[in-house]
Amino acid sequence: MEKKLHPIDRDIIRSLAGLKLAVTPSKIAKTINVHPTTVQSHIKELAKRGIADCVEKGNRLMCKINPKWKKRV
Secondary structure (H helix, E strand, O other), rough: OOOOHHHHHHHHHHHOOOOOEOOHHHHHHHOOOOHHHHHHHHHHHHHOOOOEEEEEOOOOEEEEEEHHHHHOO
């Protein structure tokens, strides 16, 4: 059984689904109006579940929606 998504997770997914390039948790936080630390913890969980793809570039975490998941949004 698949774990239900938290409302913040759904907002993050919607935010990422509309973007072509990877963005930082801070950028997502501004878009959905929550604290960047909150987004960072949720985005890491989404990455573990295969919903988001995140890579570290220098000291920044860059995230985008997994292409396989984008089709479901």
